[in-house]
Amino acid sequence: MSDSAAAASVRQGKRLKPRSGRRTFWRYRWLYLFMVPGIIYYLIYQYVPMLGLVVAFQDYNLLKGVTGSPWVGLDNFRTVFSSPDFPVLMKNTLLLSVYRIIFNMLPDLILALMLNEIRVRWFKKWVQTLTYGPHFLSWIIVYGLVYAFFAPGSGLVTTFMRDMGWSSVDVLTNSSVFRPMLILTEIWKSTGYGAIIYLAALANINQELYEAAAIDGAGRWRQLWNVTLPGVRDVFVLMLILRLGHILDAGFEQVYIFLNVRVYDVGDILDTWIFRRGIEQMQFSVPAAVGVFKSMIGLVLVLGANKIAKKLGGSGIW
């Protein structure tokens, strides 16, 4: 044990000694008391809903409640998996998630790499200030901006196209541009903020590695390939794991806000379906079954991806 560690344990000496339970509890009563509101919150609004997943195995009725509703085993799951909607929902969800992983993760990294090359400090700061900003705007506002540009008859782009005599598609209700629209607005909103974490990793790269590489004759691109990219690899893998865990989410908030009946064929995802069926139409059991399915897959994917990342020599999440 080093000196400072020894000194620390002397200082905290009383705390390290085992004590009887009741006296320990009394000694730390304030610290335990501090945790009470938080623990109550987690129990009621995080753990009770987990128990509430049992409605997926019931024919749940609001008036009868969880205790009074009849159990139906896996009937709700059968209903879901045999529904003609389900394959479409899965396809839309997965496709959108994969697009997001490719077209939203890469711009984050690329922006960070470009900012990292900038040596004019005020310029870097300005670009960062501008690009972080939209992260703090709501999707409703972003939808409002999209509306300002693409609204039929009044949007900036729409009227321009009309005046030029070009074909005017109604971008807001067109299936073929719905997904690109989601991806592009997400790039606009969150690329700057997404770059922060990579910039942090880049700042942590040991400068001596660059010096050594330079001495070995490595030019700009070799340094990028051999020093910079390995320096952000762990963070990239970490973000990938987190995104994989959310692969069945596909960005509910944004999708729901942009969605309308005319783009259901490409835009309806599991979560928007659950929301419509459950919250809007007040049918709880079948949507809850989809929710159970989603949560289970999410858990398995995070644990699995974490394991694989560790096997490949990365650090994983824990």
Next chain:
Amino acid sequence: MPVLFKRSWSDRVVDGGIYALLSLFGLLTLFPLYYVVIVSFTPYTEVLRNGGFLLVPHKFTLDAFKVIFTSGVVPKALGVTVLVTVMGTALNLLVTTLLAYSLSKKFLPGRNVVLMGIVFTMLFSGGLIPTFLTVKMTGLMNTIWALIIPGLVSTFNMLVMKTYFEALPQEVEEAAKVDGCGDLATLVKIVLPLSMPIMATLGLFYGVTHWNAYFPGIMYLNDRSLYPLQVVLRNMIITPSVSQELSVPQTQLSALPPESIKMATVVVAILPVMVVYPFLQKYFIKGMLIGAVKG
């Protein structure tokens, strides 16, 4: 960032390209915001005359803002949102701080169990329907509390704060203890003054979340007079009849086209965020990084 290589011609071209691309991205980020602000303050006839292209405004009007602020609907929604943001953020910070402080004490028996229970909620959750049923069961439906209580603690924010507390010099707290401070006094008098950066960061995160919240509003509220700003804004954008949405007679809107009113409402929702953001910017990057290292 001292990348070491001889700057050849091609390197300069690459550098120039990077500066150009970044400038372009910065401008593309700014332009939509600039545009709605301009449109909302310009008479609509002027907007149309320029075919929508209006980089430098030369006429100015507050008509659209007058209409939305005299309508009753938008001021009410703004009131709800301000109330929820202030009260909600205060409660968020209070509960998060208390929890994070206790969890930052590694010697506290039982800490690990609580911590694991909390982290588990990041991996697995009941999801939309059971959460909705829980909110209903606990009697929050159709009250302003439904916009505050179900998101009382963000696990990510709590972990960020816990990490921050762990990094504070423990000697100061020990010294306070020796001087007879209890845990509460130590937290309030010693730890809090040292924690202003993290409070500002998480205050911003929580505050923006409340300001931007849309789903709690449409899920848990039926009473239109409780609708927060984002819900009203969304209804305004998609409605063909702004006068009905604002519940003012069409005649009162006179010559104002719906587009101006819609854009003005968007601006009302954007401005507070834009105003607060630059002041808190230097904090949130730090906060974000603490979270990134450990979270």
